Amino acid sequence: MKGKVAVMVEPLKLEYQQYDLPSPEKEALLLKIIRTNVCGSELHIWHGDHPVKKDGILGHEMVGKIEKMGEGVTKDHAGRPIRVGDRVAVTYFQVCRRCNSCVNGEFALCENTYEYFNKQPEESPHFHGAFSTHYYVHPNQFFYKVPDNIPDSVAASANCAISQVLYGIDKAQLKVNETIVIQGAGGLGLYAAAIAKESGAKVIIIDGVEARLKQAKKFGADYLINLHDYDTVEKRSALIKEITNGSGADVGMEVSGVPDAFSEGIHHIRPGGRYISVGNIIIGAFTAFDPGLLTRKSITIYPVNRYQPWFLNKALEFLSSNINKYPFAELVDAHFGFEEIEAALNKSYRREVTRASIVMD
Ligand SMILES: [Zn+2]
Ligand SMILES: [Zn+2]
Known part of the structure; x- marks a missing residue:
């Protein structure tokens, strides 16, 4: 054969x-x-x-x-x-x-x-x-x-996107009633929204494509931010502060793969918050970064590359429990x-x- x-x-x-x-x-x-x-x-x-x-x-x-x-x-x-x-x-x-x-x-x-x-x-x-x-x-x-x-x-x-974002969210220990800001509403971002929602968190998602933001809503996002409506980091950050009673999100997650998004993320997170870095995987793609802001806010960064293998089992369990709740098949x-x-x-x-x-x- x-x-x-x-x-x-x-x-x-x-x-x-x-x-x-x-x-x-x-x-x-x-x-x-x-x-x-x-x-x-x-x-x-x-x-x-x-x-x-x-x-x-x-x-x-x-x-x-x-x-x-x-x-x-x-x-x-x-x-x-x-x-x-x-x-x-x-x-x-x-x-x-x-x-x-x-x-x-x-x-x-x-x-x-x-x-x-x-x-x-x-x-x-x-x-x-x-x-x-x-x-x-x-x-x-x-x-x-x-x-x-x-x-x-x-x-x-299951063995790629879902397991990876599940592992990232677990690493940053997202808790009930916390707020997460997700940068990017592609496959990774949508799975992350559903997982964060099921963890009891409030979900803010940022993207530049209206259709993707609409889909993010079906995946549990509570607040949608269109990059074209809020066209500077300052405007986006001000809106996120407004949503989070003035301090910023507890957790940030970068899943857009855009180096500048990584620099932006620390502006949206509260002092003492956590930042999950997933999307940027190309070595040698640079961005201007403000290390002073990172130090002053004391944000902990969790980079995620692949996942601990048993997270594949957790991903399957997550999908099985929520299969009728979110339109996974539409992806x-x-x-x-x-x-x-x-x-x-x-x-x-x-x-x-x-x-x-x-x-x-
Ligand atoms: Zn893959
Ligand atoms: Zn080994």
């Missing part, structure tokens, strides 16, 4: 290749991919802008069905029994449990995290990425059974077949579609 992989041979060039399906080693799994979504970071890779991934199989957000189980696999990483045919979500990275970060319990920062994701498809077990008919889950990857009430399109995003607005991945990437890059999903047959 053979499976197919979509390989980026060089930036902007995709090729389909076939390989024999591997038999999973001890503690490993072979999945048949059901759905895979195009993430923003894929677009950086597609255009050659990723720091480590320069070619190979793309794709990391996905949900799959167990096709084969290696010796010793009987339960998922939350202890639930699993069998062939079950839908599972997998951390797209591995935790080696031996590097300095892992030894210190910082699995989110594992220094060998992309060991397999970076391998070339010729190398066994071939299926190193999600833009494939199959996916090989290594013993160092965490996987969780997907609750039945989560549709495929939503489950496919995917375009569907493509496996042979149309190039179009999915290009249309996503040109922002003709917001969230593209590759549906496998």
